[in-house]
Every structure is written in C-alpha cells, then in structure tokens.
Amino acid sequence: MADSKADAARVQVEFGNFLADLGRRVARADGAVDGTAALALAEQALGGGRRATALLHGFAVLLAYADSKPGATVLDDEEGATRAAHDAVVRLEECKLQQRIDEAEAAAGTVTCPSPGCGAAAHSRGRMTRGFLSQHGRLSLQLRKSVCIKPECGTTILPGAKACGLTQHRFTPGCANAITQLSTALAYGQAVTLLGQLLHIEVSEHAAQELTEERGATLLALDQAAAKEHTPYADSGLERACGRPADAVAADQTPDVAYLETDGVHPMTRELLPDQSVEVPGARGGKGRKYKLEGAEVKNAVLYTAKAAVQEMPSRGCLLHKTYVSYLGHWTLFASLLWLTMLRLRFDQAKLLVVLSDGAEWIRSLGNWLPMRGRVLLILDYYHAAHRAWEVARLLYGDGTDKCREQARKWCGTIELGGVQHVIDELKELQPLNAGRPTVVEAVGKLVGYYENNRDRMQYPEYTKRGLRISSGIVESANFHVTGARLKQQGMRWTEQAARELALLRADLCSERWAVRSRQLLAA
Ligand SMILES: [Zn+2]
Ligand SMILES: [Zn+2]
Numbered sequence: 001m002a003d004s005k006a007d008a009a010r011v012q013v014e015f016g017n018f019l020a021d022l023g024r025r026v027a028r029a030d031g032a033v034d035g036t037a038a039l040a041l042a043e044q045a046l047g048g049g050r051r052a053t054a055l056l057h058g059f060a061v062l063l064a065y066a067d068s069k070p071g072a073t074v075l076d077d078e079e080g081a082t083r084a085a086h087d088a089v090v091r092l093e094e095c096k097l098q099q100r101i102d103e104a105e106a107a108a109g110t111v112t113c114p115s116p117g118c119g120a121a122a123h124s125r126g127r128m129t130r131g132f133l134s135q136h137g138r139l140s141l142q143l144r145k146s147v148c149i150k151p152e153c154g155t156t157i158l159p160g161a162k163a164c165g166l167t168q169h170r171f172t173p174g175c176a177n178a179i180t181q182l183s184t185a186l187a188y189g190q191a192v193t194l195l196g197q198l199l200h201i202e203v204s205e206h207a208a209q210e211l212t213e214e215r216g217a218t219l220l221a222l223d224q225a226a227a228k229e230h231t232p233y234a235d236s237g238l239e240r241a242c243g244r245p246a247d248a249v250a251a252d253q254t255p256d257v258a259y260l261e262t263d264g265v266h267p268m269t270r271e272l273l274p275d276q277s278v279e280v281p282g283a284r285g286g287k288g289r290k291y292k293l294e295g296a297e298v299k300n301a302v303l304y305t306a307k308a309a310v311q312e313m314p315s316r317g318c319l320l321h322k323t324y325v326s327y328l329g330h331w332t333l334f335a336s337l338l339w340l341t342m343l344r345l346r347f348d349q350a351k352l353l354v355v356l357s358d359g360a361e362w363i364r365s366l367g368n369w370l371p372m373r374g375r376v377l378l379i380l381d382y383y384h385a386a387h388r389a390w391e392v393a394r395l396l397y398g399d400g401t402d403k404c405r406e407q408a409r410k411w412c413g414t415i416e417l418g419g420v421q422h423v424i425d426e427l428k429e430l431q432p433l434n435a436g437r438p439t440v441v442e443a444v445g446k447l448v449g450y451y452e453n454n455r456d457r458m459q460y461p462e463y464t465k466r467g468l469r470i471s472s473g474i475v476e477s478a479n480f481h482v483t484g485a486r487l488k489q490q491g492m493r494w495t496e497q498a499a500r501e502l503a504l505l506r507a508d509l510c511s512e513r514w515a516v517r518s519r520q521l522l523a524a
Contacts, residue, residue: 010113046520050098054091086200090137097134097164097172098141102161105144113148115155122146122157127504130161134172135199141166165522169385171203176211177518179203183212184505184514185358187489218499218518219508222524230343232371239371247516248344257468258350259430260338261475262357262366266295267487267503269328269494298483298503299362301325301336302475309469322474324482324507328500331362335369347492352377358384358473359454380457381472386412389423394448395440396430424451482510 005041018292020236026038038058046052051203065084071077090353111122143166148155155316165173176198189206195208226245253317271294303323325335342348352375357363361379369377411423427448434440451458463470486506487499494502508517 001511020384032372043133047325051092057091058088071290083200086136090139092135093136093140094139097139101141101143101160108159111146111157111159112148113153113155114157115148115153117152118148118153120148120150120153120156121154122148130170131165132172132202133164133175133201135175135178135201135268137425139172145324162207167214169207169214171211173518174520175201176215178244179208180215180505183208183399183507184486184502184509187486187492188212192266193220212505213498213501215521216505217497218524220504222502222520223337223340224333225484226520227340230340231336242339242343243348245340249346250375251346252498254349255305255307257352257354258345258347259306259309259469260301260342260347260353260355261472261478262299262301262338262355262363263472263475263479264299264360265295265479265483265488266297267483267494267499268497269294269496271295271496296328296499298326298328298487298499299331300475300478300483300507301334301338301341302478303341303347304474306467322478323511324478326483328503330494331366332369335366338366339370348372348431349469351375354379354468356381356469356475358472359450359457377468378457379463379468379470380418380454381459382470385415385420385454385458388422388447389415391425392443396434396441403407414459415458418459420451420455420458424448424455427451443500449481482506 022041025041026034028034042056043052046055063086065080065088068080071080111124113122123146125145125147126144130143131143132139132141135145137261141163143158146157146159148157159166165176167176169176171179173347179191179195182195185191186194190210192205192208193202195203198279230242232239232242232243247435301324303325304321321344323341325334325338328339337346348354348371350372353370353372355363355367355370355378356374358380358381362377367376372377389411390408393411397404397407411426414420414422426445429442431444434444460470480516484501487494487502508514
C-alpha cells in the first residue's frame with residue numbers, strides 16, 4: 001500500500017518534469033510559445049501520422065466550440081454542439097475507414113475483371129483520391145485503382161471501395177443507409193429536408209431516389225435468387241426438398257397455428273408507350289414521353305402466429321410481431337418470395353396455416369400452390385362477405401331504408417351462423433322477381449357467384465369454435481400503412497419497377513428488418 005502511494009508521487013513528479021521539458025522546448029527566446037514546435041511535439045506524443053493529425057483536429061474543434069459565444073437561443077447552442085460533435089470525429093472516421101480500405105486492398109491480392117463474361121486479370125494503376133459523404137461530413141479516401149488488361153474491356157475496379165461498401169454514389173454505407181431509410185419512410189422531398197435538418201446530410205432529391213431504388217433493386221435480386229434456391233417445386237412441377245435459409249429462426253419457434261393474411265393494393269403506375277408517334281386515346285405526358293396510367297397491383301401478405309394474436313386480445317392493441325411481404329407482379333413470383341419468408345419463420349412447419357383473404361382468384365391459386373398438404377385452411381374474411389350483402393341490400397331496397405337494414409342484418413347473421421347456402425337460395429329466388437331491373441339482377445348474380453365460389457371458406461361457426469380469426473383486417477390496414485402511405489400519396493406516379501422496389505423496402509421497414517437487411521447488402 002505504502003508503495004503505491006510512493007509510486008503515485010513519483011508519477012506526478014515525472015509528469016511535471018515532462019511538462020516543464022515540453023515548455024522549454026516550445027518556448028521562444030522572447031518567452032512566447034512556438035506553436036509549430038508545440039504541434040509537432042503533440043503529434044509525436046500521439047504516435048504521429050494521420051491518426052495524430054485527426055486527433056489534434058478533433059481537439060482544435062472542441063476547443064473552438066468551448067470558446068464560442070452563446071448563440072441567439074438555446075436551439076442555436078445545441079445546433080453548434082451537434083456540428084462540433086460531427087466535425088470533431090470526422091477526420092478520425094476517415095482514418096479508420098482508410099485503414100479498412102488498406103487492409104481490404106492488401107487482402108484482395110490479384111484482381112480479376114468482374115465485367116460479365118470477361119474475367120481477365122486487372123492491373124493496378126496506383127491510387128486515386130475520392131471524396132465520400134459520411135454522416136459526419138466529407139471524407140477524402142485513397143483507393144487503389146485496377147484496370148482490366150483487355151483493352152477492349154478496360155473496366156475499372158476499385159477493390160478496396162467494393163469491400164467497404166463504397167459505391168460510385170460517393171456516400172458511405174452508413175450515410176446511404178440514413179438516406180434510403182428516411183426516403184422509404186417519407187416522400188423524397190420531405191426525406192431530403194429532414195436529412196438536412198436533423199442529420200446535416202445534404203443530398204439532392206434525385207440522388208436520394210437513385211440510392212433508394214438501387215437498394216430496392218439489389219435486395220429484390222438477392223431475394224429472388226434465394227427464392228429460386230429454396231423453391232419448393234422442381235422444373236418438372238414435382239415437390240422437392242427446398243432447404244432453409246441460413247437466417248431462419250430457431251426450431252423451437254415453430255408455430256402451431258400460423259396466419260397468412262393477403263390482399264392487393266393499387267398505386268398509380270405509368271407505362272411509357274412503346275410507339276411514341278402513335279396517338280393513343282387517354283395518353284398523357286409531353287412530346288417523346290407519352291405514357292398511359294395504370295394501377296398495377298402490389299400484393300401484400302402479413303405473417304403472424306396465433307400466439308402473437310392472442311397476446312393482442314386483452315389490450316386490443318396492435319399485433320407486435322408481424323412480418324410483411326410485398327411484391328408488385330404475378331402471384332407466382334409473389335408466392336416464391338412469400339415461401340422464402342415462411343421458411344425463414346418456420347411457418348412451413350406449422351400444424352395449421354390459416355389463409356385469410358377477400359377471396360380473390362389469385363389468393364385461392366396461392367393457397368393451392370403452398371406445399372403444405374392438408375395443413376392450409378382458407379377462410380374468407382367475414383367482413384368482405386358481409387359488406388357485399390349490404391351492397392346488394394342497398395341496391396334492392398334503397399340506402400338507409402328499414403327494409404334494407406333488416407335484410408342485410410338477416411343475411412349477415414345467417415352467414416355468421418354458417419348458413420351461406422340459405423342466403424344463396426334466397427338470392428336466387430330474388431332474381432326473377434327483379435327481372436325488370438338489370439343492374440339489380442347483375443349485382444345479385446355476382447354475389448351468388450362470390451358466395452358459391454367461397455362457400456367452403458365460410459364455415460364461420462367451426463372457425464370460431466376452434467378459436468381462429470375470421471377477419472383479414474390486419475392486411476387491409478397494411479395496404480394502407482405499409483404500402484399506400486408511401487406509394488399512394490396525392491399525385492404520385494410510379495414506373496412499375498420503382499413501385500416494386502419501394503414496396504419491398506416498405507415491407508422491410510415495417511417488419512423492422514431494415515438493419516438486418518443493410519448488413520445483408522454489405523455482405524453481398
Ligand atoms: Zn474485363
Ligand atoms: Zn381486397
């Protein structure tokens with residue numbers, strides 16, 4: 001113990017001597033301090049090199065902030081603190097990233113040309129300096145440049161940049177992550193404003209859009225490749241062992257009863273007309289960019305377990321653990337992406353998969369496609385069935401009349417008790433009685449068809465007895481808050497590709513998978 005006290009005294013003396021020595025070495029003849037000498041000594045003490053310079057830069061920034069006068073308001077003070085914090089660390093961040101690049105370049109060894117079908121060797125052409133924007137400011141980085149030896153190819157490769165996720169967009173991966181995440185949450189204009197105000201990232205709307213679409217396209221390509229790898233059907237159409245993705249949940253999380261709610265939503269998409277010289281009725285746009293408006297369908301699925309649904313009941317809050325899958329395009333491609341997610345969640349091993357929907361044709365095809373023989377139960381959303389009954393009752397007896405209400409309630413009650421066949425019979429009897437009203441006859445005929453098609457998916461008393469849900473309200477809500485809130489704002493028009501990419505990013509964001517997906521991107 002006594003020794004440690006003596007040690008402490010010795011260290012104090014040593015430190016005092018060190019400071020005194022430092023003072024003598026940086027003192028000029030007139031007694032003033034030689035700033036250059038002081039800085040050089042400090043750099044030396046910090047180990048020299050880029051790291052030491054960066055540390056001293058940070059110290060100088062903090063010092064300047066400490067001495068700065070208070071701003072007009074407390075908001076301005078905090079603004080100053082935020083800027084100082086960014087600026088104090090940015091040179092060090094640059095150092096660390098440069099170190100990673102250097103290591104990646106050393107590890108890369110001989111570089112081969114990545115250009116499709118080339119694969120020739122690439123020769124190093126020295127290093128170049130490139131600027132990148134990080135969340136803390138501008139970084140200046142040295143990158144080795146290699147060029148393909150085939151003159152007709154001439155592809156340029158930056159092996160260090162690729163390994164560190166640095167693209168030609170000149171944003172660091174973290175910065176690109178912030179830009180794309182906010183651009184997925186909000187319209188581009190709004191996202192760019194918030195990026196500037198909250199994160200001090202200056203980016204154009206155009207760049208934000210390009211980055212976001214690129215992320216969507218890359219992730220979609222990764223998903224499609226994985227979906228192909230895990231497809232449950234061989235080219236012959238026979239079932240095959242499809243394996244399981246590496247990031248699947250643990251086996252003990254396999255649900256007994258799993259739910260799949262699925263539905264479609266239509267953002268405004270536009271297709272450029274292939275022949276711009278031909279006048280097409282209803283075409284819009286200026287010279288050379290004529291297009292026609294469509295409403296391509298984004299197919300949405302929500303996956304959750306019966307356990308998660310039970311937890312929701314007492315408080316009537318929203319379900320906490322939901323996973324969304326969204327895809328604009330044919331149901332077979334949607335199905336393969338959905339299956340990939342089901343494998344990841346182990347829903348394929350559930351004892352029962354309940355598919356809740358509005359009874360759209362493609363959803364029934366999807367139900368048949370799922371390779372879970374005898375374990376898939378399709379249920380028609382009760383509220384769709386009831387809503388349709390109300391529509392026809394209004395047509396028959398007039399909106400708001402007693403007779404309309406009485407009839408609609410009776411039909412809904414009968415359906416709820418499992419008596420859809422009675423309703424079908426009654427509707428059929430109504431047709432000849434209304435022969436003079438073609439719109440009524442048509443509507444009644446359509447409803448009969450709808451109920452007949454879905455009869456076996458309307459056994460509501462049986463479902464409720466088994467404790468199963470009979471509403472697809474969660475996916476109806478997802479149509480709005482997952483897809484519509486970003487893709488269906490007033491005046492928004494999309495190309496099909498852009499809508500497809502953004503729909504996928506929205507599903508990631510709302511499934512709380514954004515961070516996981518960013519790491520997946522970096523590893524690809
Ligand atoms: Zn090449
Ligand atoms: Zn629907």
